[in-house]
Amino acid sequence: MPELYTSGNKNISQDAAPHNPLASFCLRPEKIKFETQEAQEKVILFLRQHPIVNIPWIVIVIVLFFAPRVLEFFPLLTFLPERFQQAALILWYLVLMAFALEKALAWFFNVYIITDERIIDVDFHNLIYKEVSDAKIDKIQEVKHTMGGVAGVMFNYGNIYIQTAGAQPSFDFESVPNPSGVTKILQELRTEEEIEAIEGRVR
C-alpha cells in the first residue's frame, strides 16, 4: 500500500471527512467495502455524483406530484366513473414513485472507488443494467479533468477522464466533487506505484 496513505505524510489524502453513506466525496472511508476487494486492499477515495445533479429529477417529481391538481381545472377523466378516476390517480403516483426510486438508486449506486491498487467504476444505469469495471493504478496513462457550467463552478464538481492501458481503455467519473483534488490523489497514487515498481516492492 502506498506509504502516502499510511505514514504521517501530510497531503490531501490526510484530510479525511467523517463517513456519511450519502456522501459524494469520502476520503479513506472505513466502512465502505466492495465485492471484489482484496484482503489488503484499502479504499482511498469513494466518489459518487455531486448531490446537485439530483435537483432536475427532484423538481420533475415535485411538479408531477402536483400535476393531478391541474386536472381539476381541465377535467379530462370525468368521463370515467369515480372508482376508475381514483385507480388512474393511484397509477399515476405509482409510476411517479417508480421514477423517483429508479433515479435515487441510480445516483446512490453509481459510484467510483479509488483504492491503493486500482480504480473501480460501478455504473448502475437502471434497474436491469449495471456495469462494474476496474483498472490497476499502474495501468493509468493519463488523467484529465474538466469543470464547466455555472453549477459546476459554483459547487466545485466536474468530470474526470482516465485513460488506461487495461481492458477498458477509458474511465469517466462524471460530475464528481472536487475533480482537481481527485486528480491530485490519482497522481500521488501513480507516483507511489512507480516508486514501488522501481524499488521492486510488492505489497
Next chain:
Amino acid sequence: MEFEPLIWDIAKLFFLFAYLVYIVFAVVAVRQVYLMTQTIQVGFEFVLKTIAWFHLFISIAVLLYAFVTL
C-alpha cells in the same frame, strides 16, 4: 349483452394488469437492491432494503385494493 359494462370490465383488467406489472417492477427493485448492496457496502444497506420491501408491500396492497374496489 350490454356494451357499457363490458367496457368497464376491460378497463378493470387494464388497471389490474398495470398494477401487476408494477409489482414485477417492485420485485426487480428489491432484487437489484440486494445485488447492489452485495456489490458495494456503504453502511446504508438496512435502510435501502427496508425502502425496497416497503415499496413492494405498497404495490401489492394497491393491487389488492384495486381488485376489491374496481
